Amino acid sequence: MVNSKRLVDTFIELVQIDSETGHEGKFQAYLKERFQALGLEVIEDNSMTETGFGANNLLCRLPATTDADAMFFSCHMDTVTPGVGIKPQIKDDIIYSDGSTILGADDKAGIAAMIETIQLIAENNTPHGTLEFVISIGEESGLIGIKAFDMSLLEADYGFVLDTGGPVGSITIGTSTKARLEIVIDGIAAHAGVEPEKGVSALAIAVSAMSQMKLGRIDSETTANIGTIEGGTATNVVMEQVRLVAEVRSIQMESYEKQIQHMKDLFEKATTEMGGAITINVEKSYSGFHFDAETKVVKIATEAMENLGMEAKHEISGGGSDANVLNEHGKETTNLSIGYEKIHTIHEYIPIRELEKAAALAYEIIKQVATK
Template sequence: MMNRTRLVNTFIELVKIDSETGHERQIADHLIELFRNLGLTVVEDDTQKETGFGAGNLFITLDGDATRKPLLLSCHMDTVTPGKGIEPIITDDIIHTDGTTILGADDKAGIATIIEAIQTIKEQNIEHGPIQIVITVGEESSLVGSSALDGKMLVNGLGYALDAGGKVGVIVNQAPTNATIEVTIKGTTAHAGIEPEKGVSAINIASRAINNMKLGRIDDETTANIGRIEGGEKTNIVADKCYILAEARSLSEEKMNAQVNHMKEAILTAAAELGGSADINVTVNYPSFKVDENSKVVQIAKQSALNIGRTPDVIPTGGGSDANFINGYGVPTVVLAVGYEKIHTVNECMPIIEMEKLTEQVIEIIKLV
């Protein structure tokens, strides 16, 4: 029923529009015009004032049978870097780049499939309920757009975010909460060759603290990582400052908080033992969510996968998405696999068959809701 050539052309058109996170104005304007030309209502919210990102979030509406449950479809318009001047190449039905940029299938493949699904149901006169499409900014920057949007603008229906890895048919019903831990360790400077005894190395404090931390895979629900550490100026100066950027995440809020407290304690203990101090700032970036596998939103996702010849696979994930906040706003939402591969790298690619299958799945969901 869908138009494969049109789908691919739409995707290629989207990925050629630069939209690195924080710079979404051009892609937002393109999408506003595109959806309005399809006869849908488009509203851009005013969150740009709050986020400082390139645009606001887009709320796109297609009216339908008001006796049916509303459907919410969501994607994000921003990409990671390097995402400027993307030139897509098709080889053996797989879309990729020349290896100098990402492709942007995360998440423009999701947007392209929604566009094709809407065009198909309009052309085929497929009956449907009210459909709301939410396309956010800043998803790649700790879900900035979805964290800032007004949850009252969302429909009271069933939600499907098109933004998970894996083959189409994978359904993510659980995702973690995440906290960023920023630490500035303070020591005492001194000449490293003449009087090192008078110095307190902030780098030594950081080293001891990290050595005493549980990191990596903590348990089957929890992970922690040191992402960045920097400090010092020259080899002959005892470093009096050191900066650490870390994270902890877990499917359990209680476990995440316990891991954060463990990391804080390791830092404060090391600082006290070696005669320094530490300023620690913890930011919870997004909440966790868990949607019951027996819920209607999951059952429809599973049936839609079966209807297109795929085996549904309901799984948790270790990554966050806009679904974390959308669930928090009260709309039960799962994340559907898009089928993209090697995302966030210059080797990112998009098998065309997966975009086709996802479009088919979205159409099936529209029929089933």
């Protein structure tokens, strides 16, 4: 029942409105107007005061027409860079950018599916409980928007994030917990050409620790990475300070905590042995979640896929999404794949057929819940 031309036209329109992380204002204004025109109540929170970003989160609500569960769908409005001046192109029923930017299907394919679903409901007088559509800012910068969202605004207790890559049919039943580590190592500055032996290189301390450190794929459920290293003032000065930012992710809390301790121990040991000083701050970015086949949202999505002739795949993800934060706040949420590929690159694309399936799935979920 999906109107393919309308859906594609909507998607093409969405991706041509710039909304890189932190600069979502123009796109947010468009979305407010679009959802209001579709007959939804649009609520704008006050998250800008906390995030400092260019827009607030949106909650768009469609009142119930029958006695069915309230539920929500969630997407994010921001994109990664380079996302300014996107020029979408269609070739062989696949939508690409022109190769100079990302496409922005992450996550504007999800928003396009939302809009098409609302239009299908109106056209077919489809009965439904209260439907809420959460559209967050700043997802690509560490789930900043949804963390600042006022969860008390949500009437629904469960829902679905439309923000996973790959062919439609994947249901996320588990994700990792993620930690951010900031390590600041202080050495001793000295003239590198005149008296280097009087100095202690902060970088040398860091390298000594990292040479013994387990990084990358630790086991089937755990990863660790040092993403940035900053330090130094000049080539003729022994580096006095270095700052490193790292992450640890794991499905299992025991492995998560073990890897963090492993990294801390090595940094501290090398610093002590080489005569420096160190500060390590560990912050949990988000908590993981774990479902099974009988969890409500998993069961609903699985049955909807089966109704559409799709094969449901229950998958564990090493990544995070707004679903992690929603679950932390007691809103049972899974993440559904919506068809995009090669996200965060200029080679990003989405087959039109997958975009159609994403909209069809959201609509089928609503119909199914209303008939329970």
